[in-house]
Amino acid sequence: MSFKTASLHVLAGHGTSPRPSLGKRILTMLSVRRSRQDLAHLSDAQLCDIGLTRDQVAYEIARPVWDVPTNWRR
Numbered sequence: 001m002s003f004k005t006a007s008l009h010v011l012a013g014h015g016t017s018p019r020p021s022l023g024k025r026i027l028t029m030l031s032v033r034r035s036r037q038d039l040a041h042l043s044d045a046q047l048c049d050i051g052l053t054r055d056q057v058a059y060e061i062a063r064p065v066w067d068v069p070t071n072w073r074r
Contacts, residue, residue, distance in 0.1 A: 028068065029065040030065075033065050036060055036061045036063075037061075039052070039057045039060060039061065040057060040061055042057070
């Protein structure tokens with residue numbers, strides 16, 4: 001198999017790490033959005049309990065919904 005063919009297999013989702021379906025990716029993005037909204041509504045005391053600061057939460061909320069850890073993309 002040539003490099004070009006191997007690259008096409010990976011891009012098409014047939015390589016070493018296949019892409020999740022469109023539906024799964026949309027559900028993941030909705031879940032990320034919901035989680036980030038939930039973080040925004042926590043009090044400072046609750047954030048302290050989970051080891052986060054208001055600045056860290058603001059940074060997290062500003063991230064785009066597709067910007068998630070690699071292990072969430074499976």
